[in-house]
Amino acid sequence: xxxxxxxxxxxxxxxxxxxxxxxxxxxxxxxxxxxxxxxxxxxxxxxxxxxxxxxxxxxxxxxxxxxxxxxxxxxxxxxxxxxxxxxxxxxxxxxxxxxxxxxxxxxxxxxxxxxxxxxxxxxxxxxxxxxxxxxxxxxxxxxxxxxxxxxxxxxxxxxxxxxxxxxxxxxxxxxxxxxxxxxxxxxxxxxxxxxxxxxxxxxxxxxxxxxxxxxxxxxxxxxxxxxxxxxxxxxxxxxxxxxxxxxxxxxxxxxxxxxxxxxxxxxxxxxxxxxxxxxxxxxxxxxxxxxxxxxxxxxxxxxxxxxxxxxxxxxxxxxxxxxxxxxxxxxxxxxxxxxxxxxxxxxxxxxxxxxxxxxxxxxxxxxxxxxxxxxxxxxxxxxxxxxxxxxxxxxxxxxxxxxxxxxxxxxxxxxxxxxxxxxxxxxxxxxxxxxxxxxxxxxxxxxxxxxxxxxxxxxxxxxxxxxxxxxxxxxxxxxxx
Amino acid sequence: xxxxxxxxxxxxxxxxxxxxxxxxxxxxxxxxxxxxxxxxxxxxxxxxxxxxxxxxxxxxxxxxxxxxxxxxxxxxxxxxxxxxxxxxxxxxxxxxxxxxxxxxxxxxxxxxxxxxxxxxxxxxxxxxxxxxxxxxxxxxxxxxxxxxxxxxxxxxxxxxxxxxxxxxxxxxxxxxxx
Numbered sequence: 315x316x317x318x319x320x321x322x323x324x325x326x327x328x329x330x331x332x333x334x335x336x337x338x339x340x341x342x343x344x345x346x347x348x349x350x351x352x353x354x355x356x357x358x359x360x361x362x363x364x365x366x367x368x369x370x371x372x373x374x375x376x377x378x379x380x381x382x383x384x385x386x387x388x389x390x391x392x393x394x395x396x397x398x399x400x401x402x403x404x405x406x407x408x409x410x411x412x413x414x415x416x417x418x419x420x421x422x423x424x425x426x427x428x429x430x431x432x433x434x435x436x437x438x439x440x441x442x443x444x445x446x447x448x449x450x451x452x453x454x455x456x457x458x459x460x461x462x463x464x465x466x467x468x469x470x471x472x473x474x475x476x477x478x479x480x481x482x483x484x485x486x487x488x489x490x491x492x493x494x495x496x497x498x499x500x501x502x503x504x505x506x507x508x509x510x511x512x513x514x515x516x517x518x519x520x521x522x523x524x525x526x527x528x529x530x531x532x533x534x535x536x537x538x539x540x541x542x543x544x545x546x547x548x549x550x551x552x553x554x555x556x557x558x559x560x561x562x563x564x565x566x567x568x569x570x571x572x573x574x575x576x577x578x579x580x581x582x583x584x585x586x587x588x589x590x591x592x593x594x595x596x597x598x599x600x601x602x603x604x605x606x607x608x609x610x611x612x613x614x615x616x617x618x619x620x621x622x623x624x625x626x627x628x629x630x631x632x633x634x635x636x637x638x639x640x641x642x643x644x645x646x647x648x649x650x651x652x653x654x655x656x657x658x659x660x661x662x663x664x665x666x667x668x669x670x671x672x673x674x675x676x677x678x679x680x681x682x683x684x685x686x687x688x689x690x691x692x693x694x695x696x697x698x699x700x701x702x703x704x705x706x707x708x709x710x711x712x713x714x715x716x717x718x719x720x721x722x723x724x725x726x727x728x729x730x731x732x733x734x735x736x737x738x739x740x741x742x743x744x745x746x747x748x749x750x751x752x753x754x755x756x757x758x759x760x761x762x763x764x765x766x767x768x769x770x771x772x773x774x775x776x777x778x779x780x781x782x783x784x785x786x787x788x789x790x791x792x793x794x795x
Numbered sequence: 796x797x798x799x800x801x802x803x804x805x806x807x808x809x810x811x812x813x814x815x816x817x818x819x820x821x822x823x824x825x826x827x828x829x830x831x832x833x834x835x836x837x838x839x840x841x842x843x844x845x846x847x848x849x850x851x852x853x854x855x856x857x858x859x860x861x862x863x864x865x866x867x868x869x870x871x872x873x874x875x876x877x878x879x880x881x882x883x884x885x886x887x888x889x890x891x892x893x894x895x896x897x898x899x900x901x902x903x904x905x906x907x908x909x910x911x912x913x914x915x916x917x918x919x920x921x922x923x924x925x926x927x928x929x930x931x932x933x934x935x936x937x938x939x940x941x942x943x944x945x946x947x948x949x950x951x952x953x954x955x956x957x958x959x960x961x962x963x964x965x966x967x968x969x970x971x972x973x
Contacts, residue, residue: 355943359827374827374857425865449925459870463814466866477859 333758335737341744346734347584348726348758360716365391365690365707366484366683372703373478381414381469382696382721383703384479385552389692390703391484393571395683395711402676403486408552409668410473410482411694415551415661416506417465418697419614419654422762423513424458461509464502468665471495486680493675500669503662510662514632514655522652531739533647533732533757535603536561538592538610540724541620542695543567549621549660551695557620558592558610563643565620566594570693573702579719580727589727590719601731603738609731612699612724613761614653619643624656626663632656647732650760685711696721698762725761732757814867816852818967819874823860823881827944830937830952833882833959840956841963851967864922876929877922878966880959882937882952889938890951892958894966897923897930929972933962
């Protein structure tokens with residue numbers, strides 16, 4: 315009799331996911347599903363609202379990456395209203411983006427994924443969390459919290475608020491930075507940079523070596539990648555062309571306004587979250603581990619793969635070392651965490667660079683806006699992946715159409731594939747234990763998924779439907795939650 | 796601007812450091828999901844109503860509450876008492892205000908799950924037991940949670956502000972137990 319093993323929920327992710335693993339008669343993994351159970355209707359909610367209010371409204375979608383939504387909405391508003399923010403306004407946006415990244419990446423590596431590394435995947439789930447880290451490694455805990463506090467304080471100084479920001483708007487940034495504020499923030503940014511340098515050095519000596527075997531096996535899938543690059547191919551997290559890289563490393567760059575020519579969203583009956591795939595490759599969509607089609611990934615490893623180089627010196631050095639060890643593109647899923655620390659370093663360096671830029675304290679931070687009918691696509695690289703906001707406005711500047719593709723959605727298919735890969739490798743003959751199950755979870759957490767804003771289907775109340783199939787492929791049971 | 800000249804904007808106070816308050820009242824929830832937005836609305840209500848001692852910080856954590864709790868748990872300086880205000884669905888009368896006893900919540904894995912949903916009882920319990928922070932939870936029973944994004948509180952939940960304020964102010968007035 316085939317058996318269903320359910321890991322639910324996946325602890326420490328920002329939202330609801332349910333992993334269902336179907337075992338065959340031998341107790342081996344027949345199939346797996348990562349299901350999303352949270353339901354939102356944000357795009358409908360946007361309709362009829364002034365486009366200039368969107369940057370403020372979108373931060374309530376989710377408190378996990380509010381700055382990414384805040385900036386993508388501002389950029390979509392720029393595009394819809396035909397505005398170009400002045401250099402200072404743009405740089406202040408970039409500065410906040412980089413600081414928010416440092417907060418996010420520190421949180422994820424040290425608190426979310428970190429518990430697996432610091433305490434080990436076999437640790438009891440009741441202690442495999444932030445308090446467990448604090449007890450096992452109090453000095454690290456203190457450093458981590460201090461640096462996250464510094465990030466929040468810098469955002470508070472620069473923009474007034476860090477949790478639900480309000481300062482970016484179509485046309486620029488509402489609040490100039492004074493020289494005094496700059497000086498205060500710069501000292502903090504320099505401290506975060508020192509921490510970021512320590513963090514990657516510590517992880518390379520104390521953490522990653524212990525997990526290299528797991529890195530080579532857990533959740534490894536060969537896919538394409540998406541990231542954002544400047545004209546010279548450098549990684550950029552705020553602006554640039556979107557680069558879609560094939561699994562073999564060849565790539566094509568495109569303007570964000572053309573995203574619908576390159577990606578399409580597949581709907582599958584068992585998931586409310588859609589499955590974007592690379593339509594441009596012309597091969598269709600398949601999550602078959604042996605013959606995937608149209609699958610690409612976003613988030614840290616994807617961006618590290620997509621870019622030619624990184625514009626800041628220390629992160630560039632780390633990128634070179636990473637590429638020497640793992641190649642380009644690197645398909646090892648658990649290395650999302652290593653790539654995350656390279657990005658942490660880049661953002662810490664870039665924040666210091668921007669704060670030392672004389673233009674950062676300029677007084678011209680925005681241009682004025684007038685309502686008009688138009689369509690605007692704005693994107694940023696959110697910590698979890700390419701975040702696209704697409705608004706259409708009427709003559710009064712009111713939203714008449716909205717489409718959002720968030721970072722986690724891009725990774726829906728890869729997450730499902732990575733779980734299948736991990737489960738197949740780790741569960742044999744019906745044998746599994748807490749450590750094996752958590753290792754499956756690790757392969758999900760590597761993507762840092764945030765499911766709460768990724769689900770935005772409007773039609774229906776049943777969030778998830780699961781079909782349990784036997785070895786003959788017939789549906790044995792249908793589960794709905 | 797002349798570098799010798801002081802920018803008056805530099806005299807703006809730095810944002811309040813909530814970890815330095817003796818008591819921190821945290822309103823959590825999503826203002827876009829109907830009654831789930833009670834916590835943030837309550838913080839605004841309490842700030843406007845007044846009567847909150849200087850030693851008490853008010854924080855609308857919205858959907859980012861777990862980040863706040865994570866940091867507080869490990870912070871060298873942290874409040875001695877945290878009062879979480881949240882909307883909850885436990886089958887009571889809509890708008891009913893009550894205190895949740897952390898002891899009554901089983902330590903299940905799901906409580907570590909979400910970054911922005913409460914009660915994150917494992918973390919709250921650990922804050923109390925491992926970090927010496929007194930943790931109390933004031934909750935309001937929701938009327939309903941809309942299946943899709945819809946801002947605004949239901950009538951019974953909106954009407955519960957006063958009672959919730961009384962409960963929270965009573966909690967603030969209690970002597971610290973830890």
